Each structure stands twice: as C-alpha cells, then as structure tokens.
Amino acid sequence: MRALLIIDVQNDFIPGGALQVPEGDHIIPIINNISSKFDVVVATKDWHPIEHKSFAKNHKKKEIGEIVELNGLPQILWPEHCVENTDGAEFVSSLNTEHIDAVFKKGTDPEVDSYSGFFDNDKRNDTGLNKFLTLKGVTEIYVAGLATEYCVKFTALDAKGCGYKTFLIEDATRGVNIKPTDVQNAVIDLKVSGIKIVNSKEII
Ligand SMILES: [Zn+2]
Numbered sequence: 001m002r003a004l005l006i007i008d009v010q011n012d013f014i015p016g017g018a019l020q021v022p023e024g025d026h027i028i029p030i031i032n033n034i035s036s037k038f039d040v041v042v043a044t045k046d047w048h049p050i051e052h053k054s055f056a057k058n059h060k061k062k063e064i065g066e067i068v069e070l071n072g073l074p075q076i077l078w079p080e081h082c083v084e085n086t087d088g089a090e091f092v093s094s095l096n097t098e099h100i101d102a103v104f105k106k107g108t109d110p111e112v113d114s115y116s117g118f119f120d121n122d123k124r125n126d127t128g129l130n131k132f133l134t135l136k137g138v139t140e141i142y143v144a145g146l147a148t149e150y151c152v153k154f155t156a157l158d159a160k161g162c163g164y165k166t167f168l169i170e171d172a173t174r175g176v177n178i179k180p181t182d183v184q185n186a187v188i189d190l191k192v193s194g195i196k197i198v199n200s201k202e203i204i
Pocket of ligand 1: 047
C-alpha cells in the first residue's frame with residue numbers, strides 16, 4: 001500500500017501568508033494531479049496555540065530568525081503562524097481535499113516545535129500517524145508539501161526511521177532557503193538517508 005503525505009499546505013505558508021515559502025502555491029496543482037493515485041492520503045497541519053514558543057513574539061527581546069534553546073533543543077524563532085482555528089492555519093483553498101483520508105495536527109504543545117508529521121522535535125510525543133499508516137497496511141510513503149528543509153525533511157526522515165520505503169516528490173515541495181543552499185542540502189541529507197528523490201511525473 002502506497003501513501004501520500006501532504007505536509008502543511010496551509011495559508012500561512014504560501015506567498016502572502018505569515019511565514020511564506022517562495023512559490024509555495026506552485027506545488028498545489030501538482031499535488032492535486034497525483035492525490036488520486038495513492039491508496040491512502042494523509043495531510044498534516046501545523047497547529048499552534050497562540051503562546052507557542054516557536055514564535056519570536058513569545059520570547060523577550062528576541063528577533064525572528066534567532067536561535068534559542070527551548071527545553072534543551074535548538075529552536076529557530078519564527079513569526080507567529082498557523083495559530084489554531086485561524087484562517088492562516090487552514091488548508092489553501094485550491095488544495096483538493098477530496099482524497100484526504102485523515103488530517104494530523106502537529107505543534108500543539110507550546111513547549112516544543114514539531115517539524116515532523118510523526119513526532120515532536122524532542123521525539124517524546126507521537127501524533128498517531130505511524131499507527132494510522134500501519135493499520136492501513138502502508139509500506140511506501142511519498143512526501144510532498146511545505147517546507148522542504150523543515151517539515152517535509154523531518155517527516156521523510158521519520159518515515160524512513162519507522163521502516164517505510166520513503167520517497168520525496170521533489171517538484172511537489174518548496175523551501176524557505178534562509179541560506180540559499182538550505183533546500184539543496186536538505187535533499188542531499190534525504191538521499192544519504194536512503195530516501196528516494198522522484199518527480200511527480202514518475203507517479204502513475
Ligand atoms: Zn510552526
């Protein structure tokens with residue numbers, strides 16, 4: 001069984017959003033084209049309480065982009081984004097949600113960020129995604145969505161770590177590129193970890 005994971009295709013992550021990913025909207029028609037070709041489709045939502053500690057505004061005298069220590073882990077400070085039950089946290093309206101079987105929310109604990117759709121960054125909390133996919137009999141996972149070097153990368157690494165044959169659909173992701181080589185390096189890290197890089201045109 002083959003699953004598509006659609007990571008964080010939410011209003012705040014596309015151009016015009018609070019934490020916009022350049023060309024983040026360009027992946028939506030690609031995802032819409034392939035979603036019917038999978039046995040199982042899961043989407044994640046970054047879903048933060050307003051007091052979430054990944055937001056620069058929730059730290060005294062800290063700027064967006066600074067790195068702080070949050071409960072023992074390095075944490076990049078982001079602008080406020082994907083606050084639970086706000087428009088910014090909703091799926092982009094052009095995303096076809098018809099084939100989505102389940103939605104998993106992450107980043108709900110204010111004390112720890114969650115890039116991966118499987119686990120919080122400290123690996124203590126589990127979203128239930130692995131159990132869901134196991135019960136569905138999934139053996140292969142294809143990852144698409146936003147942003148390549150954060151939530152997509154860490155979801156793909158955890159998928160691989162959970163024992164799934166894992167693929168990154170490269171043209172169905174976009175990254176932030178705080179440093180211009182961040183996306184490129186993320187793709188290299190994924191390849192080195194045994195994740196296969198594919199193009200959406202290869203998915204039939
Ligand atoms: Zn977030």
